[in-house]
Amino acid sequence: DSGVTQTPKHLITATGQRVTLRCSPRSGDLSVYWYQQSLDQGLQFLIQYYNGEERAKGNILERFSAQQFPDLHSELNLSSLELGDSALYFCASSAGTSGGLQETQYFGPGTRLLVL
Amino acid sequence: EDQVTQSPEALRLQEGESSSLNCSYTVSGLRGLFWYRQDPGKGPEFLFTLYSAGEEKEKERLKATLTKKESFLHITAPKPEDSATYLCAVQVDAGNMLTFGGGTRLMVKP
Numbered sequence: 001d002s003g004v005t006q007t008p009k010h011l012i013t014a015t016g017q018r019v020t021l022r023c024s025p026r027s028g029d030l031s032v033y034w035y036q037q038s039l040d041q042g043l044q045f046l047i048q049y050y051n052g053e054e055r056a057k058g059n060i061l062e063r064f065s066a067q068q069f070p071d072l073h074s075e076l077n078l079s080s081l082e083l084g085d086s087a088l089y090f091c092a093s094s095a096g097t098s099g100g101l102q103e104t105q106y107f108g109p110g111t112r113l114l115v116l
Numbered sequence: 117e118d119q120v121t122q123s124p125e126a127l128r129l130q131e132g133e134s135s136s137l138n139c140s141y142t143v144s145g146l147r148g149l150f151w152y153r154q155d156p157g158k159g160p161e162f163l164f165t166l167y168s169a170g171e172e173k174e175k176e177r178l179k180a181t182l183t184k185k186e187s188f189l190h191i192t193a194p195k196p197e198d199s200a201t202y203l204c205a206v207q208v209d210a211g212n213m214l215t216f217g218g219g220t221r222l223m224v225k226p
Contacts, residue, residue, distance in 0.1 A: 002159065004159075032215065042218050043205075043216040044216075105162075107160045109158060
């Protein structure tokens with residue numbers, strides 16, 4: 001158990017809908033990362049938050065957004081969902097003492113999203 | 117563009133048959149190379165971090181090594197419970213995100 005929690009575990013929804021995925025980092029970790037894992041693209045970085053502020057952005061679609069709250073939990077919002085958004089979404093956290101550089105990222109169990 | 121390539125894509129071993137997994141990378145400035153294990157439907161589980169060429173780390177039957185262009189994950193006398201996908205990832209000067217390779221799916225038969 002990495003100490004990172006994610007809810008829900010599974011999500012089934014329809015095209016065009018909007019969903020919110022939630023992540024609680026390990027106790028004391030300031031940095032939160034979101035990754036998407038699909039069969040054809042592997043694990044891809046989406047976005048990083050550090051102590052409530054956006055720190056780095058990957059190839060995140062404009063339909064996707066995220067935020068980190070004062071209690072350090074994070075939410076990933078996916079809107080106008082398409083079939084191709086079906087994937088596993090992982091949250092990871094790191095201590096954040098160096099802003100994330102050279103820090104180990106610990107991954108949560110993931111949310112499996114299925115868009116029908 | 118930073119690239120991470122893992123080989124082979126899949127590897128079948130008999131229990132006790134040692135082997136190595138390869139992770140080659142082309143990056144602008146390596147700050148760390150990370151190895152993870154992932155079981156089906158689960159999140160990646162951290163194994164090792166390597167920071168500089170020549171560094172080695174060991175844990176039970178696993179040993180990770182790093183050169184300037186690649187990393188190896190050596191598995192000695194594997195057991196069926198070592199069956200999983202092994203992922204390597206790099207962190208570079210440009211940012212804090214991890215860039216992952218495609219993984220090696222390891223199957224160890226009893």
